Amino acid sequence: xxxxxxxxxxxxxxxxxxxxxxxxxxxxxxxxxxxxxxxxxxxxxxxxxxxxxxxxxxxxxxxxxxxxxxxxxxxxxxxxxxxxxxxxxxxxxxxxxxxxxxxxxxxxxxxxxxxxxxxxxxxxxxxxxxxxxxxxxxxxxxxxxxxxxxxxxxxxxxxxxxxxxxxxxxxxxxxxxxxxxxxxxxxxxxxxxxxxxxxxxxxxxxxxxxxxxxxxxxxxxxxxxxxxxxxxxxxxxxxxxxxxxxxxxxxxxxxxxxxxxxxxxxxxxxxxxxxxxxxxxxxxxxxxxxxxxxxxxxxxxxxxxxxxxxxxxxxxxxxxxxxxxxxxxxxxxxxxxxxxxxxxxxxxxxxxxxxxxxxxxxxxx
Amino acid sequence: xxxxxxxxxxxxxxxxxxxxxxxxxxxxxxxxxxxxxxxxxxxxxxxxxxxxxxxxxxxxxxxxxxxxxxxxxxxxxxxxxxxxxxxxxxxxxxxxxxxxxxxxxxxxxxxxxxxxxxxxxxxxxxxxxxxxxxxxxxxxxxxxxxxxxxxxxxxxxxxxxxxxxxxxxxxxxxxxxxxxxxxxxxxxxxxxxxxxxxxxxxxxxxxxxxxxxxxxxxxxxxxxxxxxxxxxxxxxxxxxxxxxxxxxxxxxxxxxxxxxxxxxxxxxxxxxxxxxxxxxxxxxxxxxxxxxxxxxxxxxxxxxxxxxxxxxxxxxxxxxxxxxxxxxxxxxxxxxxxxxxxxxxxxxxxxxxxxxxxxxxxxxxxxxxxxxxxxxxxxxxxxxxxxxxxxxxxxxxxxxxxxxxxxxxxxxxxxxxxxxxxxxxxxxxxxxxxxxxxxxxxxxxxxxxxxxxxxxxxxxxxxxxxxxxxxxxxxxxxxxxxxxxxxxxxxxxxxxxxxxxxxxxxxxxxxxxxxxxxxxxxxxxxxxxxxxxxxxxxxxxxxxxxxxxxxxxxxxxxxxxxxxxxxxxxxxxxxx
Numbered sequence: 056x057x058x059x060x061x062x063x064x065x066x067x068x069x070x071x072x073x074x075x076x077x078x079x080x081x082x083x084x085x086x087x088x089x090x091x092x093x094x095x096x097x098x099x100x101x102x103x104x105x106x107x108x109x110x111x112x113x114x115x116x117x118x119x120x121x122x123x124x125x126x127x128x129x130x131x132x133x134x135x136x137x138x139x140x141x142x143x144x145x146x147x148x149x150x151x152x153x154x155x156x157x158x159x160x161x162x163x164x165x166x167x168x169x170x171x172x173x174x175x176x177x178x179x180x181x182x183x184x185x186x187x188x189x190x191x192x193x194x195x196x197x198x199x200x201x202x203x204x205x206x207x208x209x210x211x212x213x214x215x216x217x218x219x220x221x222x223x224x225x226x227x228x229x230x231x232x233x234x235x236x237x238x239x240x241x242x243x244x245x246x247x248x249x250x251x252x253x254x255x256x257x258x259x260x261x262x263x264x265x266x267x268x269x270x271x272x273x274x275x276x277x278x279x280x281x282x283x284x285x286x287x288x289x290x291x292x293x294x295x296x297x298x299x300x301x302x303x304x305x306x307x308x309x310x311x312x313x314x315x316x317x318x319x320x321x322x323x324x325x326x327x328x329x330x331x332x333x334x335x336x337x338x339x340x341x342x343x344x345x346x347x348x349x350x351x352x353x354x355x356x357x358x359x360x361x362x363x364x365x366x367x368x369x370x371x372x373x374x375x376x377x378x379x380x381x382x383x384x385x386x387x388x389x390x391x392x393x394x395x396x397x398x399x400x401x402x403x404x405x406x407x408x409x410x411x412x413x414x415x416x417x418x419x420x
Numbered sequence: 421x422x423x424x425x426x427x428x429x430x431x432x433x434x435x436x437x438x439x440x441x442x443x444x445x446x447x448x449x450x451x452x453x454x455x456x457x458x459x460x461x462x463x464x465x466x467x468x469x470x471x472x473x474x475x476x477x478x479x480x481x482x483x484x485x486x487x488x489x490x491x492x493x494x495x496x497x498x499x500x501x502x503x504x505x506x507x508x509x510x511x512x513x514x515x516x517x518x519x520x521x522x523x524x525x526x527x528x529x530x531x532x533x534x535x536x537x538x539x540x541x542x543x544x545x546x547x548x549x550x551x552x553x554x555x556x557x558x559x560x561x562x563x564x565x566x567x568x569x570x571x572x573x574x575x576x577x578x579x580x581x582x583x584x585x586x587x588x589x590x591x592x593x594x595x596x597x598x599x600x601x602x603x604x605x606x607x608x609x610x611x612x613x614x615x616x617x618x619x620x621x622x623x624x625x626x627x628x629x630x631x632x633x634x635x636x637x638x639x640x641x642x643x644x645x646x647x648x649x650x651x652x653x654x655x656x657x658x659x660x661x662x663x664x665x666x667x668x669x670x671x672x673x674x675x676x677x678x679x680x681x682x683x684x685x686x687x688x689x690x691x692x693x694x695x696x697x698x699x700x701x702x703x704x705x706x707x708x709x710x711x712x713x714x715x716x717x718x719x720x721x722x723x724x725x726x727x728x729x730x731x732x733x734x735x736x737x738x739x740x741x742x743x744x745x746x747x748x749x750x751x752x753x754x755x756x757x758x759x760x761x762x763x764x765x766x767x768x769x770x771x772x773x774x775x776x777x778x779x780x781x782x783x784x785x786x787x788x789x790x791x792x793x794x795x796x797x798x799x800x801x802x803x804x805x806x807x808x809x810x811x812x813x814x815x816x817x818x819x820x821x822x823x824x825x826x827x828x829x830x831x832x833x834x835x836x837x838x839x840x841x842x843x844x845x846x847x848x849x850x851x852x853x854x855x856x857x858x859x860x861x862x863x864x865x866x867x868x869x870x871x872x873x874x875x876x877x878x879x880x881x882x883x884x885x886x887x888x889x890x891x892x893x894x895x896x897x898x899x900x901x902x903x904x905x906x907x908x909x910x911x912x913x914x915x916x917x918x919x920x921x922x923x924x925x926x927x928x929x930x931x932x933x934x935x936x937x938x939x940x941x942x943x944x945x946x947x948x949x950x951x952x953x954x955x956x957x958x959x960x961x962x963x964x965x966x967x968x969x970x971x972x973x974x975x976x977x978x979x980x981x982x983x984x985x986x987x988x989x990x991x992x993x994x995x996x
Binding site (some may be wrong): 149152158170 | 896
């Protein structure tokens with residue numbers, strides 16, 4: 056059995072402000088395996104950056120344990136706190152954080168010199184790392200002379216050069232244009248398959264998370280709401296919060312009528328059959344039903360599909376797809392299609408969706 | 421159980437860096453020493469002089485001082501109010517022109533707030549005195565000759581600098597930079613969308629300024645007024661040079677004369693000092709209330725780009741005002757000083773054949789008093805600037821910006837700025853001219869006073885130098901396996917260097933041109949430039965005064981030039 060590279064156990068971090076205390080991390084546990092790309096995803100203020108900085112040693116948690124490569128680097132109980140420079144990891148920052156007074160080469164050489172490598176060895180390794188990120192010819196330049204994308208590549212070279220195999224990313228692509236961002240995303244993945252580092256990657260961009268991650272940890276104010284592969288998170292969210300945060304979702308309120316192979320739920324648009332639900336739901340329980348716009352359709356209504364009617368209010372053309380807003384008895388609903396539909400605005404439509412595409416989550420009343 | 425709790429608190433402090441390392445212990449001890457230097461002299465002076473203080477209440481209310489003190493207070497009020505009003509008018513017009521109009525002042529706009537550094541106020545006021553002395557004024561003389569063409573003859577005037585008006589205007593000149601800086605900063609932070617919304621709502625530029633811009637920066641005006649009051653109340657050099665001839669005493673000079681009298685009237689001196697201190701503290705309190713962040717919600721982030729208001733022909737008027745101000749603070753007084761310093765003796769009818777460099781030669785090499793004053797002032801400036809920048813630089817770079825340690829250190833280093841120099845002078849004299857610490861008349865007492873008086877400038881310069889780096893660069897170094905101290909040495913220090921050097925120069929220039937504490941604490945055994953300038957002025961050695969004032973002006977101007985060069989280059993690397 057291989058042990059995880061990073062093991063976070065029951066981590067709690069509380070910020071004390073003038074207005075009282077704010078729980079940034081609430082008993083969070085997470086393992087990151089060797090070579091694994093884990094994305095921490097969540098809205099701002101959910102604690103994802105705090106968790107990353109705690110792993111880096113830039114913040115000190117209030118309780119819990121962090122183990123990196125089998126070495127205890129933080130434990131509130133044992134009174135252990137290993138400062139960042141003695142943890143075997145590197146980090147890439149949103150602002151690139153290149154040192155403007157050092158040349159590109161010196162920026163990359165710096166971590167090696169700090170671990171006692173000779174100047175000649177360090178220089179060779181740094182040049183190799185720069186070549187890997189496609190900046191072999193830029194070593195004599197200064198950070199101020201590079202574009203944002205190039206600067207972040209230098210930061211990446213600085214992160215891989217020490218060969219620790221654990222890199223922390225703090226929203227590294229947020230400051231870049233869409234095009235550069237997409238290209239760097241690809242380069243990051245090919246770099247990872249080349250040198251097989253473990254990554255903990257913080258972002259609030261769900262597309263980025265889905266594209267990069269082996270596993271996504273969706274965070275909600277200080278706790279991890281769900282951990283799983285991108286497919287699991289997208290297709291089988293375990294809570295209304297996760298369903299809502301990843302992708303877009305239609306929601307309507309209902310009440311469970313009966314529980315069987317499928318759930319039958321009474322709603323304002325009639326009885327719906329629901330395929331995704333937790334087994335502890337009981338008849339009579341209020342629930343939220345969640346279904347994604349692209350899982351609803353107007354024409355492809357198959358055997359056993361739920362059907363309900365509404366009025367088309369408006370269609371937005373988005374290039375690759377079309378977004379249709381439909382007024383129903385349960386409120387406004389969004390349906391996404393790849394192809395145009397034959398229905399005009401203000402005309403009645405019938406919507407269909409498969410039971411296994413609908414999720415039910417308990418609703419508090 | 422309690423052991424675990426103890427361990428966890430010890431850990432937390434390691435990150436917030438309250439835990440004492442040898443390095444931070446030294447910093448805390450130095451900070452403590454500075455606080456002691458502020459609190460001890462004042463406290464001990466009050467203890468020593470307690471009886472005299474009590475007695476002086478009687479003297480001031482219905483004793484021998486009951487007639488002079490109200491006049492002094494009244495004079496001070498006129499000077500401070502007048503100067504502040506003048507500065508507010510000129511300073512905010514210049515700030516608005518520079519920030520909002522198409523008559524952007526460019527390089528002059530950068531120089532404006534530095535005027536009081538480029539030409540030390542003591543040199544500036546002496547310069548104006550030689551220009552507008554009623555009899556021998558270098559400007560008055562040609563004016564009289566011009567008026568004679570129209571049959572108007574007079575042996576004095578037409579202008580007399582030794583009047584309340586002179587005092588107010590010259591004090592005002594040196595208050596303008598404060599207003600300019602505060603108002604400029606506020607204007608930079610007003611979201612231009614607010615003004616653009618007003619323009620698209622059919623208000624013209626003037627109406628927009630009156631109804632939107634000015635109300636938005638109201639708190640800045642209040643802050644500028646209070647800053648003007650505080651600096652006016654404590655200003656010493658202007659009334660010390662002009663007040664004598666005008667027979668107008670203001671509080672700072674009056675306190676000085678109480679101590680110079682024989683026997684020294686220590687009781688009233690310290691009582692009035694405490695009064696001055698209390699007044700300044702009240703004003704600072706008011707300023708803090710006004711400047712509370714929640715109160716000016718209209719002002720948001722900074723670094724907006726404004727569409728300039730087109731001034732048309734008025735642009736030339738705006739340029740003229742700016743150039744006039746530069747002339748008034750720098751060019752004219754320097755020319756006046758130059759003419760007097762080159763003459764064998766001060767006469768308004770300049771005979772170019774007799775001009776000589778003898779005064780410079782005398783001041784620089786022959787006169788033992790001026791030579792040792794120069795050596796002392798420059799040495800003290802060097803030590804004070806280096807010490808203060810080292811301490812405050814280390815604090816700013818080492819202590820985490822939002823940490824508790826940094827906040828405590830900030831309070832300590834900001835404390836001395838709230839104490840008028842006159843009060844520091846009085847407290848140091850009374851505390852350090854007797855056992856157990858008898859250092860009055862030594863250069864040590866000046867060194868300590870200068871350190872206290874300039875530590876706040878140094879701290880501010882260090883803080884902004886450190887803030888310009890940003891925390892992520894240091895954090896990137898930590899995760900790149902550099903220790904705390906290595907990060908400080910390899911990353912933070914080199915990056916903060918331009919800002920620290922600029923701060924060093926500022927402290928040096930302030931120290932060399934300092935007059936207030938120098939007047940109180942320096943004498944024949946420990947002469948410094950500020951004191952010697954006043955003495956030479958009072959003894960009537962005008963050409964030597966002018967030469968000495970020019971020499972320190974030259975030093976200041978050169979250093980400020982270097983400072984501008986460094987900070988501009990720093991900006992270039994930061995923005996690229």
